Amino acid sequence: EDQVTQSPEALRLQEGESSSLNCSYTVSGLRGLFWYRQDPGKGPEFLFTLYSAGEEKEKERLKATLTKKESFLHITAPKPEDSATYLCAVQGGGGADGLTFGKGTHLIIQP
Amino acid sequence: DAGITQSPRHKVTETGTPVTLRCHQTENHRYMYWYRQDPGHGLRLIHYSYGVKDTDKGEVSDGYSVSRSKTEDFLLTLESATSSQTSVYFCATKLTAGQETQYFGPGTRLLVL
Numbered sequence: 001e002d003q004v005t006q007s008p009e010a011l012r013l014q015e016g017e018s019s020s021l022n023c024s025y026t027v028s029g030l031r032g033l034f035w036y037r038q039d040p041g042k043g044p045e046f047l048f049t050l051y052s053a054g055e056e057k058e059k060e061r062l063k064a065t066l067t068k069k070e071s072f073l074h075i076t077a078p079k080p081e082d083s084a085t086y087l088c089a090v091q092g093g094g095g096a097d098g099l100t101f102g103k104g105t106h107l108i109i110q111p
Numbered sequence: 112d113a114g115i116t117q118s119p120r121h122k123v124t125e126t127g128t129p130v131t132l133r134c135h136q137t138e139n140h141r142y143m144y145w146y147r148q149d150p151g152h153g154l155r156l157i158h159y160s161y162g163v164k165d166t167d168k169g170e171v172s173d174g175y176s177v178s179r180s181k182t183e184d185f186l187l188t189l190e191s192a193t194s195s196q197t198s199v200y201f202c203a204t205k206l207t208a209g210q211e212t213q214y215f216g217p218g219t220r221l222l223v224l
Binding site (some may be wrong): 004031032034036041042043045046051087089091096097098099100101102103 | 156
């Protein structure tokens with residue numbers, strides 16, 4: 001059974017204070033690891049897909065990295081508009097063709 | 112992003128009544144999914160479709176059925192709604208096998224009284 005654990009559950013930062021969110025996973029045959037952003041009352045918004053250990057992707061102030069056991073979402077010099085819940089998910093090679101999600105990290109960036 | 116709409120966006124219903132939620136996409140994606148999101152849980156897969164008339168169960172499929180008669184539409188039916196099915200329901204789509212990224216719709220908030 002695929003499992004995803006995200007930490008911390010919640011994180012409060014000052015504007016400009018860089019940090020990282022963690023996503024630990026166990027999966028049978030990783031087909032992809034995904035990061036999404038979710039704002040209150042909205043659907044998850046796609047950020048990144050990572051396919052293999054060592055892969056990195058960047059978008060504005062966000063950078064996602066992947067190892068064989070975990071992924072990090074690094075946030076550099078965040079702004080208040082980066083406040084959201086960040087979701088991590090994996091697609092494994094067995095069972096149903098769907099994503100297994102973590103419970104998310106609720107990020108608040110204070111001005 | 113796939114153009115995904117969900118209807119209705121909000122619904123209140125009573126225990127025991129049937130409910131159908133609709134997902135519509137305009138991107139000709141082959142795969143479509145239904146998830147539910149509840150406090151204290153990550154999003155959980157209910158059912159998915161890998162083509163017209165081809166569907167399969169997910170992790171939490173009990174009490175739900177689905178149908179896909181056209182590429183663009185995926186329906187989720189609660190045959191007899193229960194209070195435990197109060198949740199936010201999200202539809203997602205994926206282009207094809209091997210293109211693993213899923214894109215999500217705006218969600219339907221369902222309250223079963």
